[in-house]
Amino acid sequence: MNFVAWMIVACEIAFWVVILLGLVARYVLKQNKLGLVLLALTPVIDLILLITTSVDLYRGAVATTAHAIAAVYIGVSIAFGKSMIQWADEHFRYYVTKQGPKPEKLYGIKYAIQYFKSWLKHVLAYLIGAGCLVALIYFINDPARTESLSGILKLWTLALGIDLIITISNFIWPRRARA
Numbered sequence: 001m002n003f004v005a006w007m008i009v010a011c012e013i014a015f016w017v018v019i020l021l022g023l024v025a026r027y028v029l030k031q032n033k034l035g036l037v038l039l040a041l042t043p044v045i046d047l048i049l050l051i052t053t054s055v056d057l058y059r060g061a062v063a064t065t066a067h068a069i070a071a072v073y074i075g076v077s078i079a080f081g082k083s084m085i086q087w088a089d090e091h092f093r094y095y096v097t098k099q100g101p102k103p104e105k106l107y108g109i110k111y112a113i114q115y116f117k118s119w120l121k122h123v124l125a126y127l128i129g130a131g132c133l134v135a136l137i138y139f140i141n142d143p144a145r146t147e148s149l150s151g152i153l154k155l156w157t158l159a160l161g162i163d164l165i166i167t168i169s170n171f172i173w174p175r176r177a178r179a
Contacts, residue, residue, distance in 0.1 A: 004056055005066035008073055011049045015042055015077065019085055023092040027099070039085055046077050050132075057136060062145045068133060068152035075129025079121045107177045112170035119167040126160050 018041045026035030053070040057063060093100040106114050133153045137146045 002064060002066055004053055004061075004064065004070055007049055007052045008066060008070055011045050011073065014045050018042055018045065019088050020092075022085075023089060023096075027093060027097045042077070042081055042085070046074050050074055057140060063136065063140065063147075063149045065148045065152060067136070068149045071132035071136070071149075072125075072129045072152065072156060074132060075125040075127070078128050079125035083118075083121065105177075106175075108174040109171075111175040112167075115170045116167050119163055122160060122163055126156060130156065 018038050022035045022038035022041075024035075025031045025038055029035075049070055053067055057067060061067075087103075090100070090103045094102050130153055133149045137149050137153075140146050143150075
């Protein structure tokens with residue numbers, strides 16, 4: 001595994017560690033400001049990954065799948081970051097500190113609408129990540145060095161289309177609660 005792939009793993013671990021530390025500071029230690037500072041560090045992790053990937057490619061590395069996944073990671077982190085933190089917050093508050101309401105499971109039209117909102121975030125993640133990929137392809141300007149980037153872009157486009165079909169299907173065949 002190359003350096004960028006390890007950085008992706010490190011950034012993903014750091015993302016969740018920072019969130020967990022922020023929640024512990026907020027709810028267990030009752031340090032709201034510290035918790036907020038820790039949670040606000042999540043975009044810094046994305047910036048570190050972006051810089052690492054850019055420097056590696058600038059130095060002449062052949063773009064690998066890891067470089068492409070870094071762009072996907074950044075897009076997903078930016079688009080879904082706030083909702084992932086909110087999800088972790090709600091679940092931590094209920095399951096760990098035994099405070100607050102139980103996180104609601106959605107069914108029917110409510111679930112379909114929630115899934116549609118999630119798909120819109122997927123579109124935003126795609127626009128950000130694909131924008132990074134296209135920019136890298138453009139600036140490197142060497143199809144032999146950017147073949148992996150193009151491949152991931154095509155695969156992600158297909159995944160976005162499949163996700164749209166799933167989104168539509170949730171309105172046609174709504175998710176039902178178990179009996």
